[in-house]
Amino acid sequence: MHSTTPAPSGSPTGALPHVLVIGGGIAGLAAAARLRGIVDGTERARVTLLEASPRFGGKLLSGEVGGVGVDLGAESMLARRPEAITLARAVGLGDALQPPTTAKASIWTRGELRPMPTGHLMGVPGDLDALAATGVLSPEGLARAAEDETLPRTEIGEDIGVGEYVAARLGREVVDRLVEPLLGGVYAGHADAISLSAAVPQLLAIARRERSAIEGVHAALAAVAKNPDPAPVFTGIDGGIGRLPGAVADACRAAGAELRTDTPVAALRRTADGWTVVTEGGGVLTADAVVLAVPAPVAARLLAELAPGAAAELGEVEYAGMALVTLAYRRADLGPLPGSGFLVPPVDGRAIKASTFSSNKWGWLDKAAPDRFVLRTSLGRQGEEAVLDLDDAELVALSRADLREAAGITATPYAHAVTRWRAGLPQYPVGHPQRVARIEAAVAALPGLALCGAAYHGVGIPACVADGWRAAAAVTKDLVSGAE
Numbered sequence: 446m447h448s449t450t451p452a453p454s455g456s457p458t459g460a461l462p463h464v465l466v467i468g469g470g471i472a473g474l475a476a477a478a479r480l481r482g483i484v485d486g487t488e489r490a491r492v493t494l495l496e497a498s499p500r501f502g503g504k505l506l507s508g509e510v511g512g513v514g515v516d517l518g519a520e521s522m523l524a525r526r527p528e529a530i531t532l533a534r535a536v537g538l539g540d541a542l543q544p545p546t547t548a549k550a551s552i553w554t555r556g557e558l559r560p561m562p563t564g565h566l567m568g569v570p571g572d573l574d575a576l577a578a579t580g581v582l583s584p585e586g587l588a589r590a591a592e593d594e595t596l597p598r599t600e601i602g603e604d605i606g607v608g609e610y611v612a613a614r615l616g617r618e619v620v621d622r623l624v625e626p627l628l629g630g631v632y633a634g635h636a637d638a639i640s641l642s643a644a645v646p647q648l649l650a651i652a653r654r655e656r657s658a659i660e661g662v663h664a665a666l667a668a669v670a671k672n673p674d675p676a677p678v679f680t681g682i683d684g685g686i687g688r689l690p691g692a693v694a695d696a697c698r699a700a701g702a703e704l705r706t707d708t709p710v711a712a713l714r715r716t717a718d719g720w721t722v723v724t725e726g727g728g729v730l731t732a733d734a735v736v737l738a739v740p741a742p743v744a745a746r747l748l749a750e751l752a753p754g755a756a757a758e759l760g761e762v763e764y765a766g767m768a769l770v771t772l773a774y775r776r777a778d779l780g781p782l783p784g785s786g787f788l789v790p791p792v793d794g795r796a797i798k799a800s801t802f803s804s805n806k807w808g809w810l811d812k813a814a815p816d817r818f819v820l821r822t823s824l825g826r827q828g829e830e831a832v833l834d835l836d837d838a839e840l841v842a843l844s845r846a847d848l849r850e851a852a853g854i855t856a857t858p859y860a861h862a863v864t865r866w867r868a869g870l871p872q873y874p875v876g877h878p879q880r881v882a883r884i885e886a887a888v889a890a891l892p893g894l895a896l897c898g899a900a901y902h903g904v905g906i907p908a909c910v911a912d913g914w915r916a917a918a919a920v921t922k923d924l925v926s927g928a929e
């Protein structure tokens with residue numbers, strides 16, 4: 446084992462190695478939970494977690510708007526991947542997991558709210574008749590989409606932009622009115638730039654296997670329908686996803702980890718037998734291993750001297766920023782407002798990119814405040830972050846103007862909150878998986894160091910949890926092999 450370094454004051458002592466986790470977003474918290482054995486009962490390390498801001502959670506943030514508790518950041522988790530649900534259960538939130546209601550989403554395009562087509566894979570339809578019935582595409586757009594079934598195979602090489610592939614198969618309108626808003630909901634980026642292999646690997650597999658994308662999607666969806674998974678696709682948490690980081694932090698503390706807020710890390714150094722971390726306040730901590738769970742630009746700074754090549758590549762990871770405007774209404778002021786909300790294709794030139802009718806989408810929210818109605822809008826995407834510089838009143842006014850036109854909402858909200866997420870979502874352009882592989886290969890040459898978080902293997906919460914666990918396992922393995 447690396448030498449037993451003195452534990453930081455106040456941290457638990459013992460024979461286990463000491464791991465410093467830098468960053469208290471969901472990836473860092475997941476890593477800490479794994480190292481303390483919260484998920485599987487195996488204590489692997491003593492843990493000190495250092496978070497720069499005054500709170501844990503990063504992009505997971507609970508808040509209150511007009512007396513109603515809501516999420517001001519991420520609000521939903523993919524339930525088809527097990528990691529986030531497993532973590533939530535392990536920290537006592539199992540009973541609070543709650544899928545969204547069955548309210549359906551729409552697309553605000555071509556002048557009206559139209560039903561979101563069913564039977565598609567990230568906007569690529571498996572059934573053109575079902576798509577035609579929604580009115581999302583123009584007759585010309587539909588005719589072009591149908592050409593997918595006769596066009597020769599599209600050669601895609603190692604990887605291709607999602608938009609480029611779909612445009613080649615089904616035409617620009619499918620990209621603009623379906624793929625762009627759906628991908629935008631996950632990455633706030635541009636479909637042409639986003640990597641098919643990183644963002645929609647199922648579609649990449651179809652593209653490699655089948656000539657027609659529509660037929661490939663149809664077959665893939667038919668296979669899913671034949672073997673129906675009764676579990677819902679997404680889940681929320683009663684009270685908000687923002688409860689998850691606090692619960693993980695509490696569980697980590699209860700398991701003996703030391704967690705500090707307001708402790709930005711300024712420097713990371715390798716020593717003869719481990720690691721030294723210097724905080725902005727001048728504090729010095731030593732450890733046997735380090736998990737770096739910070740956004741890519743921060744990792745780039747901290748690794749500039751240790752791994753200059755990896756740092757340069759981390760510095761090139763681009764981020765998209767967005768603003769969320771949460772509006773609280775008195776229900777009596779509103780007319781009926783069906784559905785879970787709507788997406789807005791950027792090509793339609795509106796200010797907002799989406800609106801979620803949170804009180805319709807989440808049963809727990811409706812139950813907590815039955816006489817209120819909460820909804821939120823999002824504005825901004827990669828390269829269009831100037832909107833974040835508008836003041837709150839302007840963002841609220843833009844949102845209300847679009848809500849009036851899209852859904853006839855003329856009532857005045859009695860409360861609002863604007864949350865700006867600058868550098869909110871890392872972008873996964875073509876070449877991203879290869880860039881991540883190069884970064885990880887460089888970091889693997891530094892035993893006892895691992896990176897994790899949204900910049901690497903997926904931006905969604907379950908992917909970040911999985912990445913935190915992977916990093917925890919990597920440093921544990923380094924420590925074990927270092928001891929041999």
Ligand SMILES: Cc1cc2nc3c(=O)[nH]c(=O)nc-3n(C[C@H](O)[C@H](O)[C@H](O)COP(=O)(O)OP(=O)(O)OC[C@H]3O[C@@H](n4cnc5c(N)ncnc54)[C@H](O)[C@@H]3O)c2cc1C
Pocket residue numbers: 467468469470471472473495496497498500501502503504505517518519520521522523708709710711738739740743767769866869870897898899900904905906907909
């Ligand atoms: C507005 C928005 C909505 C989203 N909605 C969803 C959703 O509904 N479902 C979903 O699955 N995903 C959603 N996502 C994506 C998902 O929430 C994030 O990708 C994920 O939470 C990122 O986790 P992370 O731990 O990698 O990073 P972060 O959450 O960014 O955490 C990194 C932490 O590191 C800290 N830090 C930074 N610098 C330092 C330093 N020098 N020293 C110490 N600490 C430092 C930061 O303060 C932060 O707490 C959303 C993202 C955004 C922005």
